[in-house]
Amino acid sequence: MNDSILTFENIDKSFFGVPVLKDISFQLPRGQVLGLVGENGAGKSTLMNLVGGVVPLDSGRMLLDGNPYTPRGPSDASAAGVAFIHQELNLFTNLSIAENIFINGFPRFHWLPMLNRTAMRTQTRQFLDAVDLPVSPDTLVEKLSPGERQLAEIAKALSFNARLIIFDEPTTSLTARETERLFALIERLRSDGASIVYISHILTDVMRLADEIVVLRDGEVVGHGRKEEFSVGRMISLMVGRDIQQLYPPRTAQATDRPALEVRGVSQPGIVDKIDFTLYKGETLGVFGLMGSGRTELARILFGMDGCEEGEIAIDGVVQSKLSPRHCIDTGLAFVTENRREEGLLMDISISNNIGLVALPHYASSTFTPLHEQRLNGQIDEVVGSLKIKVSDVRRQAVKTLSGGNQQKAVIGKWLLRNPQVLIVDEPTRGVDVGAKYEIYTILAQLAAEGTGVLFISSELDELMGVCDRILVMGNGEVQAIFSRSEFDKERILRAAFREQVTS
Amino acid sequence: MNTNRRTLQLVLQNTPYILFVVVFLIFGLLSPRFFTVQAAETILKQASYIGIVAVGMTFVILTGGIDLSVGSNMYVSAAVAGLLMQNLKAPVWLGLLVCLGVGVIFGLVNAFLITKLKIVPFIATLGTMVAGKGVGLLFSQSIQIPFPDSVLQLGSTRLFGIVPLPIVIFGLVVLAAHLVLTMTPIGRRIYAVGNDADAAQKAGLQVDRVLATVYIASGLLAALGGFVSVAQQGVVHPGFGEGYEFNAIAAVVLGGTSLFGGLGTVFPGTVLGAVLIQMIQTGLIFTKVDIYMQPLITAAIILFAILLDAFRNTQLQKLRRRNIRTDKDIAAGAVSSA
Numbered sequence: 020m021n022d023s024i025l026t027f028e029n030i031d032k033s034f035f036g037v038p039v040l041k042d043i044s045f046q047l048p049r050g051q052v053l054g055l056v057g058e059n060g061a062g063k064s065t066l067m068n069l070v071g072g073v074v075p076l077d078s079g080r081m082l083l084d085g086n087p088y089t090p091r092g093p094s095d096a097s098a099a100g101v102a103f104i105h106q107e108l109n110l111f112t113n114l115s116i117a118e119n120i121f122i123n124g125f126p127r128f129h130w131l132p133m134l135n136r137t138a139m140r141t142q143t144r145q146f147l148d149a150v151d152l153p154v155s156p157d158t159l160v161e162k163l164s165p166g167e168r169q170l171a172e173i174a175k176a177l178s179f180n181a182r183l184i185i186f187d188e189p190t191t192s193l194t195a196r197e198t199e200r201l202f203a204l205i206e207r208l209r210s211d212g213a214s215i216v217y218i219s220h221i222l223t224d225v226m227r228l229a230d231e232i233v234v235l236r237d238g239e240v241v242g243h244g245r246k247e248e249f250s251v252g253r254m255i256s257l258m259v260g261r262d263i264q265q266l267y268p269p270r271t272a273q274a275t276d277r278p279a280l281e282v283r284g285v286s287q288p289g290i291v292d293k294i295d296f297t298l299y300k301g302e303t304l305g306v307f308g309l310m311g312s313g314r315t316e317l318a319r320i321l322f323g324m325d326g327c328e329e330g331e332i333a334i335d336g337v338v339q340s341k342l343s344p345r346h347c348i349d350t351g352l353a354f355v356t357e358n359r360r361e362e363g364l365l366m367d368i369s370i371s372n373n374i375g376l377v378a379l380p381h382y383a384s385s386t387f388t389p390l391h392e393q394r395l396n397g398q399i400d401e402v403v404g405s406l407k408i409k410v411s412d413v414r415r416q417a418v419k420t421l422s423g424g425n426q427q428k429a430v431i432g433k434w435l436l437r438n439p440q441v442l443i444v445d446e447p448t449r450g451v452d453v454g455a456k457y458e459i460y461t462i463l464a465q466l467a468a469e470g471t472g473v474l475f476i477s478s479e480l481d482e483l484m485g486v487c488d489r490i491l492v493m494g495n496g497e498v499q500a501i502f503s504r505s506e507f508d509k510e511r512i513l514r515a516a517f518r519e520q521v522t523s
Numbered sequence: 524m525n526t527n528r529r530t531l532q533l534v535l536q537n538t539p540y541i542l543f544v545v546v547f548l549i550f551g552l553l554s555p556r557f558f559t560v561q562a563a564e565t566i567l568k569q570a571s572y573i574g575i576v577a578v579g580m581t582f583v584i585l586t587g588g589i590d591l592s593v594g595s596n597m598y599v600s601a602a603v604a605g606l607l608m609q610n611l612k613a614p615v616w617l618g619l620l621v622c623l624g625v626g627v628i629f630g631l632v633n634a635f636l637i638t639k640l641k642i643v644p645f646i647a648t649l650g651t652m653v654a655g656k657g658v659g660l661l662f663s664q665s666i667q668i669p670f671p672d673s674v675l676q677l678g679s680t681r682l683f684g685i686v687p688l689p690i691v692i693f694g695l696v697v698l699a700a701h702l703v704l705t706m707t708p709i710g711r712r713i714y715a716v717g718n719d720a721d722a723a724q725k726a727g728l729q730v731d732r733v734l735a736t737v738y739i740a741s742g743l744l745a746a747l748g749g750f751v752s753v754a755q756q757g758v759v760h761p762g763f764g765e766g767y768e769f770n771a772i773a774a775v776v777l778g779g780t781s782l783f784g785g786l787g788t789v790f791p792g793t794v795l796g797a798v799l800i801q802m803i804q805t806g807l808i809f810t811k812v813d814i815y816m817q818p819l820i821t822a823a824i825i826l827f828a829i830l831l832d833a834f835r836n837t838q839l840q841k842l843r844r845r846n847i848r849t850d851k852d853i854a855a856g857a858v859s860s861a
Contacts, residue, residue, distance in 0.1 A: 094727030095727075096727075109719075109726050111715040111718040111723075111785075112718060112719075113714055113717075113718045113786060114715060118715075122711065122728065123726065123727050125708040125711070127708075132707050133702075134707060134708065
């Protein structure tokens with residue numbers, strides 16, 4: 020019996036004339052977990068999109084169970100038993116779980132063109148049991164947390180007896196507990212005989228789950244073997260093609276004693292309570308907290324997106340009487356949101372237009388006069404170059420065609436045109452590979468060196484300890500503690516973040 | 524504090540009903556005649572044809588699209604049917620069938636422009652609206668086309684001698700549409716496409732087929748609505764149908780259906796919206812408001828309702844935001860700061 024479920028033979032694929040996959044050949048082991056790693060833009064998602072029938076291949080062929088496999092669309096893939104759990108989940112939030120699961124083939128009520136709700140419920144309940152999600156099949160998806168939505172999507176894969184399940188960055192929006200649950204489920208799916216492809220930037224997770232590992236770099240397979248042959252260090256050096264000595268850039272910025280952002284007694288009932296802190300020019304202040312600690316909500320208040328009932332916010336020494344995003348942008352505040360797809364970028368328009376968006380008013384003498392196009396485009400090109408955004412046509416290529424890391428750089432680039440006084444970044448390295456992470460840290464460090472105050476929100480403590488001058492710990496909507504660099508200690512910081520849960 | 528929030532949420536969630544009751548009460552107080560069965564029947568009867576058109580429009584708007592061609596569609600399909608019945612003495616059933624056929628052709632053309640040529644619905648249906656009107660005027664030579672008396676009699680028939688036929692037809696259309704939307708695969712897929720067309724494509728749905736269905740349904744129901752309307756009025760005058768797309772869209776939106784798609788109902792939503800608009804128009808006549816003021820007041824009330832709807836959505840979103848701090852924390856904080 021053949022021991023590979025899917026075979027790639029000399030696969031080529033290019034977008035806009037740029038080759039993304041070059042002569043890829045390898046085999047996916049049957050009934051095992053294959054970890055697929057590589058930098059952003061290395062071609063992981065593209066390769067899996069070929070398998071999922073999302074895009075067609077240029078040349079080469081795929082064999083599924085030894086037979087030629089040419090999916091012409093996602094429905095062909097699911098008919099062949101291939102499920103693709105996308106990074107951005109593909110569920111309809113306005114429909115129930117059961118309706119989502121059967122959207123492609125509803126069970127009919129006898130000969131009538133009506134849904135058989137009873138059958139849908141019973142079957143859905145089985146699938147939900149299998150993924151250990153104890154909610155009613157009639158629950159609307161919008162009521163589910165990101166982790167629960169993921170389980171619902173896996174339940175959908177089970178519904179068409181998927182034999183090959185592809186996970187693309189499944190843990191980016193999950194809490195630690197939800198991640199554990201997902202891993203247990205993946206183990207269970209494997210022992211039930213499913214083959215799994217696991218794509219992730221969190222290399223320790225890959226080491227933990229995978230039986231085999233494939234490393235891609237610039238569209239080529241640069242490493243393939245049993246997990247035992249790999250270590251996190253080896254994966255990284257294969258991915259970037261050189262040894263990475265340091266995960267974090269050297270800290271060149273010097274925090275000053277001139278405040279960039281002062282927050283005094285900011286409260287909003289039910290959200291945050293009496294937040295006090297000062298961010299100095301040239302300082303990188305980390306904000307750490309568990310999911311639901313109020314870090315993102317605080318950032319939204321500071322940026323004027325949500326109101327606050329009490330408290331005072333001063334930017335560059337000037338107390339802000341009225342907070343709105345427009346006003347905050349004008350006073351030199353910039354906000355790189357957590358959710359780049361929904362809040363940070365206009366996915367269908369070009370990279371150039373996205374980057375130019377915030378700074379537009381500064382490139383025309385009034386709202387109705389023509390833009391100084393040349394000056395703007397020159398600046399945009401400079402930003403794209405300095406951020407090393409991988410793109411073939413800045414003016415015409417839509418942002419959605421970029422890889423995750425490059426999208427993130429575009430979001431940051433959008434704000435760079437304004438030389439912000441205060442830059443708030445929320446989870447800037449989520450779903451971004453090691454190389455791009457390093458580049459993002461470097462960009463932030465440069466900004467700090469130029470005198471910008473950086474408020475760095477993250478749930479990865481290691482990166483905060485690597486790049487910040489001080490770390491503010493939030494929990495339960497309150498400031499639990501602030502640590503200066505000399506006091507950095509993983510255990511103490513975590514203890515502060517968990518304090519609520521430990522004592523009560 | 525918490526109960527306040529809950530009341531506010533309850534009020535906001537039921538705005539269409541509350542608006543309905545408020546408008547009803549105001550007109551009733553201004554003109555006691557408004558509270559009679561007779562008035563209710565008049566309103567329902569006149570709401571029926573715009574209601575039928577609005578049901579088709581609901582299908583389209585649920586996918587995030589729009590159909591501006593319904594007014595022209597009503598004119599052309601009724602004019603063709605009228606010519607057929609009047610000049611060629613075709614029987615009523617054939618007239619109705621041809622009328623519906625013309626409506627379906629409208630839908631097919633829209634569907635073709637939108638799914639095959641990938642023209643955005645707004646422009647595609649704006650085009651068929653203007654072109655359709657042109658074709659209609661060519662047929663009719665812009666003269667009035669009367670419907671035969673037999674159709675007029677049909678328009679004033681009552682089922683079991685009680686319920687006027689237009690209301691019965693409206694009821695049947697609503698029932699069928701409600702069943703399709705809530706109980707059938709295509710219904711659920713309409714909601715799915717409206718929620719996220721990209722995701723629908725990735726999930727393997729035939730998005731184009733779903734879109735074609737809603738535009739054909741809208742074309743068919745616009746033609747039916749036109750026929751029912753002319754069966755009450757007797758003639759197709761050259762201005763017939765003009766501006767009806769606004770009323771139909773307003774009825775859908777007043778009924779709480781989101782213009783972004785994926786959210787809304789035919790029953791009670793669109794039914795409520797259609798009756799509400801008609802209630803305003805009839806109410807203005809009952810209260811003897813200056814006839815030239817009436818369109819202005821109607822438009823003002825509709826705009827106000829839509830404004831209220833927008834406000835409602837932002838408020839609901841805020842209320843639904845998850846709370847990080849529990850009420851216990853807040854209480855504890857209040858005690859400690861006191």
